[in-house]
Amino acid sequence: MESLHYIELSKCPIRFDAVSQLTNVFFDDSNRQIFAVRSGGATGVIVKGPTEDTVISFCMNDRGTIRSIKFSPDNKILAVQRKENAVEFIFFQGEQPLLQEIIVHQIKAVVYGFVWVHTREVAIISNSSIEIFTVSAEKKQVRTVKSLNIGIKWFAWCAESNIALICSTENNTLVPVLIKQKSITKLPKLEMDDTNRDVQESKVTLGQVYGTMAVFLLQVSSAGMMEVEVYLLNGPGLAPRKCHVLRLGHVGRFAINTVDNLIVVHHQASATSLLFDISLPGELVNGVTYHTPITPGRSIRPFALKLPSLSPDGQTMQCELYSVHWVLFQPNIVIDAMLGCMWYLNLNVEPLCSLIPDCIRLTEFLLQRANGKQVLLKMVRQMVDDQYKGTLLPVLETMFNKINKVYASWVQLELQTQTAQPSNVKTIPKLPPAPKVLIEQQDMFTHAFQPICERENTETILILYLNSLNKHNIAAQEDLSKMIINELIRNRSFDTLRHLVSYSLLLESKSIACFLLSHSNADAAISQIALDMLSKIGAHDIIIEVLLGQGKVIDALRLARDSKNSETISARKFLETAQKTKDDLIFHSVFKFFQMRNLRQRGTMDFLKTEQCGEFVQYYSNLYPKELSA
Numbered sequence: 001m002e003s004l005h006y007i008e009l010s011k012c013p014i015r016f017d018a019v020s021q022l023t024n025v026f027f028d029d030s031n032r033q034i035f036a037v038r039s040g041g042a043t044g045v046i047v048k049g050p051t052e053d054t055v056i057s058f059c060m061n062d063r064g065t066i067r068s069i070k071f072s073p074d075n076k077i078l079a080v081q082r083k084e085n086a087v088e089f090i091f092f093q094g095e096q097p098l099l100q101e102i103i104v105h106q107i108k109a110v111v112y113g114f115v116w117v118h119t120r121e122v123a124i125i126s127n128s129s130i131e132i133f134t135v136s137a138e139k140k141q142v143r144t145v146k147s148l149n150i151g152i153k154w155f156a157w158c159a160e161s162n163i164a165l166i167c168s169t170e171n172n173t174l175v176p177v178l179i180k181q182k183s184i185t186k187l188p189k190l191e192m193d194d195t196n197r198d199v200q201e202s203k204v205t206l207g208q209v210y211g212t213m214a215v216f217l218l219q220v221s222s223a224g225m226m227e228v229e230v231y232l233l234n235g236p237g238l239a240p241r242k243c244h245v246l247r248l249g250h251v252g253r254f255a256i257n258t259v260d261n262l263i264v265v266h267h268q269a270s271a272t273s274l275l276f277d278i279s280l281p282g283e284l285v286n287g288v289t290y291h292t293p294i295t296p297g298r299s300i301r302p303f304a305l306k307l308p309s310l311s312p313d314g315q316t317m318q319c320e321l322y323s324v325h326w327v328l329f330q331p332n333i334v335i336d337a338m339l340g341c342m343w344y345l346n347l348n349v350e351p352l353c354s355l356i357p358d359c360i361r362l363t364e365f366l367l368q369r370a371n372g373k374q375v376l377l378k379m380v381r382q383m384v385d386d387q388y389k390g391t392l393l394p395v396l397e398t399m400f401n402k403i404n405k406v407y408a409s410w411v412q413l414e415l416q417t418q419t420a421q422p423s424n425v426k427t428i429p430k431l432p433p434a435p436k437v438l439i440e441q442q443d444m445f446t447h448a449f450q451p452i453c454e455r456e457n458t459e460t461i462l463i464l465y466l467n468s469l470n471k472h473n474i475a476a477q478e479d480l481s482k483m484i485i486n487e488l489i490r491n492r493s494f495d496t497l498r499h500l501v502s503y504s505l506l507l508e509s510k511s512i513a514c515f516l517l518s519h520s521n522a523d524a525a526i527s528q529i530a531l532d533m534l535s536k537i538g539a540h541d542i543i544i545e546v547l548l549g550q551g552k553v554i555d556a557l558r559l560a561r562d563s564k565n566s567e568t569i570s571a572r573k574f575l576e577t578a579q580k581t582k583d584d585l586i587f588h589s590v591f592k593f594f595q596m597r598n599l600r601q602r603g604t605m606d607f608l609k610t611e612q613c614g615e616f617v618q619y620y621s622n623l624y625p626k627e628l629s630a
Contacts, residue, residue, distance in 0.1 A: 005301035006351045007264060007273050009319075009334065009343040013305070014052045018340035025337040028070040029329045030116060030159040034342055035069050047071070049342065056095050063088075074119045077135055084110050087124060091137045105133070105142040115157050115164070118181040121145070125155050125164060130177060130184055148177065148184045158206035158330065161213040163187075163233070165206055172198050174215070176233060176240060188239035190215065190231050207258040207330045209278060210368075215240060216256050216263070226251055228265060230278060245290045246276045258331040260347045260370050261436075262294075271322040272297030279368055280361065294365065295355040301348075305341065349375050359383070363399045367406055372437045376403075377447040384452055384461050393464065400468035403439050408472035410438055441469070441477045449483060459487040463496070470505055481507040482515055494525045501529050508537050517546060544569075553577040553590060567597065571607065575616040584623055591620050 017023050017036040026035040032050035037043060039062060047056040056075065064082040071078055078090040078097065086106040090097045109126035116122050123132045132146040151169030158165070166175045174192070178185040205216040213233040221227045230244035248254065252269040263276040274293040282291040304316040325338040332345040349369050356362040362379065366372035380399065383392060444465065452458050462484045469476055476484075484506065488497040500506050516530035527546070534543045540563045547556035553574055560569045571594040578590040594613075595605040607613040 004298060004351050004355065006275070006295075006298065006348050006355070007259070008301035008346050008348055009303045010346060012052060013341040013343045014048050016048050016340050016342065017046065019337040024066065025335075026066070026069050027327075027329060027333075027335060027342075029157070029333070031071055031073065032333070033071060034335070036340075037066055037069065045069075058092075058096055060090065060097050061099060068113060070114070070116060072116050072119050072122075072135075076119070077137065079114060079116070079122055081111060081114065087111060087114055087122075089135050089142065101137075101140060103135070103140060103142055107131070112152065112155055113157070115159075115179070117162060117179050121181055123164075123179045123184075125152065125166075127152050130164070130166075130179065132179070132182065132184060145182050146184050148186060150175075150186075154201040156201065156204050156206050158208070158213060160208045160331065161206075161233075163206070163213055165204065165215060167199060167201065174199060174204075176213070176215075187233065188237070191239045191241045193242070205256040205330070207256070207263075209258055209263065210261050213240075214258075218254055218256075221247070224251070225249055226254060228254075228256070228263070228276075230263070242288055244278045244282070245288055246274075247290060247292050248274060249292075255326070255328045257328055257334075257345050259345050261368060262347065264332075264345065266322060266328070267297065268322045268324075270297060271299055273300060277365060277368065280364055295352065298355075300345075303343075305339070347371075353379060359395050360398050360402070363402050367402065367435075367437045370436055373439060373443075376437060377439065377443060380444070380448045381451065384448055384457075393460070396461065397464055397468065400465050401471065403444075404468045404472045404474060406435050406438065407440060408474055410435055411474060441474075441480050445477075445479045445483065449480070453483065454487070454490060459484075459491050459493065462487055466500070466505055476505065476507050478507050478509070478511060481512050485512070485516060485519070489519050489522050489526065492523070494523055494529075498525065498529050498532075501533050504536070506533075508533055510534070510537070510539050510542060513537070513539065513542065548573065548577045551577065551581055553581060554586060557590060557593060561593075567601065571597075571611050572613050572616070575613060579616065579619060587620070587623070591616065 014034065016025065016034050017038065019025050022038055024037045024039070026037065027033070028035070034048050036046045038045075042059045043062045044059050045057070048054065066080060066082055068081040069078065076092050078092065079087055080090065081087050085108070086104055088102055088104045090099070091101050092098065107124065107126060109128045111124055111126050114122050114124045117132065120135050121132055122135060123130060128149065128151060130148045130150065131144055133142045134145050135142050150166065153167040153169055153172070155167065156165045162178060162180055164177045164179055166177055168175050174190040176187040178187060199217060203218040207214050207216065215231040215233075217229040217231070219227055219229055226248045228246040228248065229242050230246065231240040232243045233240045246263060246265065248265060248267070250267050250270065252267060254268070255266045257264040257266070261277070261279070263278065265274045265276065267274065274297045275295060276291050277294055278289070278291065280291070280294070282289040300321050302321065303319045305319050307315045307317055319336070319339065319341070323336055325336050327335045327337065329335065334343045334345055335341070347369070349366065349371055352365070353362060353375060356365065359379070363376065366376040366379070383396060449458070449462060449465075452461070462480075466476060466480070466484060484500070485497065488494070506512060513530045513533045516526055516533065520527040520530065527550070531543055531546060534546070540559055544556045544560055547553070547559065556577070557574055574590050575587070575594070578587040581587070594607070598607060599605050607617060
């Protein structure tokens with residue numbers, strides 16, 4: 001069972017002072033900082049995050065119970081809410097507060113919370129408005145730069161998208177609001193089936209999936225089971241609509257994370273986590289895709305926490321998973337304030353291979369995962385290994401097509417980027433971001449095909465992959481082309497080889513043609529196939545050498561005569577080959593050709609000494625003494 005845990009907590013949690021009678025804990029999901037605030041006399045604050053080694057420690061005056069506390073993005077200003085209608089700002093010099101320079105900003109409303117949207121701009125969200133303020137350390141003032149008046153019951157914040165989801169007092173509508181520097185943009189409200197239902201704040205989670213802002217609403221289905229409605233904000237001006245529904249198959253308490261574009265729904269009662277991938281197909285009903293979990297729910301991997309100890313071995317304790325003390329933040333943060341730990345939730349994709357038996361669905365899944373490449377290559381390698389059976393051909397073909405569809409789109413993007421810039425522009429154009437998983441030919445050659453070299457079914461698998469490349473307009477590269485040639489020659493599939501060269505399915509290059517020629521002793525047909533390739537790429541110089549090597553001096557001379565270099569070709573090379581044929585008529589024809597070229601170039605039929613053709617002139621004179629004497 002240990003190997004089947006696909007969700008795990010980060011190995012090194014961020015440790016902080018646990019909640020107690022004297023210590024309160026706060027979390028800022030924008031900066032991913034944990035504030036452990038210890039009261040009594042002076043207030044001591046230790047800030048950790050987003051990593052264990054980032055620590056800020058300071059003291060400030062005890063001016064009352066803290067409700068919320070957050071640093072500006074550059075850690076230069078600390079915003080603290082103690083009262084329901086005020087936020088105070090404390091300026092820092094280095095890592096220490098300037099306690100004599102505190103600004104207390106009051107508003108005529110109930111403050112629900114605040115978020116930093118820039119190093120010097122903070123948005124305060126109250127029951128009646130959203131306001132952006134500029135905080136000036138030099139002028140010691142807080143100034144309004146933008147506001148939106150709207151009745152608010154509650155709000156949720158997505159730091160990744162800078163979007164607040166507002167529950168309006170008007171008909172309980174849910175309205176996304178984009179809040180950026182000096183800008184507040186009210187977006188179209190959520191298109192909900194039941195416009196009169198009262199959505200509770202505890203049932204709402206905001207996150208990003210595949211680069212799109214998403215609203216997750218936990219609801220009871222008509223069957224009495226819980227489900228998650230997924231509303232996607234697909235673009236400006238478009239109303240967020242319900243695009244997906246996640247069928248949980250349970251009742252009880254749930255919490256949601258997003259990890260590697262997967263929606264992870266944790267169920268406390270069963271102590272399991274359910275994985276959903278909205279990019280995979282599901283049941284489509286009235287434009288909404290209904291999804292079931294990718295696999296049956298499984299627990300997060302057990303976690304043993306190291307305890308402070310003087311012994312070199314140290315002591316550990318097993319953490320209670322799915323604890324009632326757990327609080328989850330987006331995208332993948334788990335905090336246990338009673339234990340004093342913050343983890344990042346991680347995905348381990350390899351165990352999923354044994355839990356998703358459908359190879360095609362698993363391929364689609366792995367192509368979307370950040371660490372899916374090596375796992376997918378390993379799966380392909382296993383499928384084409386000794387266990388290969390002919391019945392897997394349709395499955396392999398589909399897998400190859402899905403892999404090469406991503407590969408082709410990347411190649412196309414690269415070409416577009418390279419051709420988008422004028423040739424006189426010296427700056428190198430920026431490439432688009434690579435897909436999550438990009439499996440190129442060299443990856444397949446090295447990890448999947450090379451290990452099965454010269455096996456019974458290798459030819460079939462390689463041709464299948466080559467056809468998939470051709471289907472997606474991807475040219476075969478040298479290593480793959482050579483391996484296919486080797487397999488075809490080994491199996492004496494010369495007709496297939498001729499077909500591949502004829503339709504330009506293999507790489508057409510001098511290197512490949514010469515590689516073919518090096519195997520010409522296996523069959524006479526291979527030499528002609530190589531010549532056909534050389535002819536297609538216009539490599540006449542190599543064809544001439546091949547023809548001369550085969551003793552076909554007249555054919556070589558005819559090709560040389562028609563080429564651009566006919567006036568500079570070596571006479572000696574052709575005459576030597578003609579002499580070796582021991583055919584006087586052939587030698588006569590070749591000799592006369594070069595005599596005529598000499599006459600045309602220099603006005604005389606004689607050869608230059610530098611051409612080293614004296615022996616052939618003598619040989620010709622022995623054959624036709626009267627002709628030379630004349």
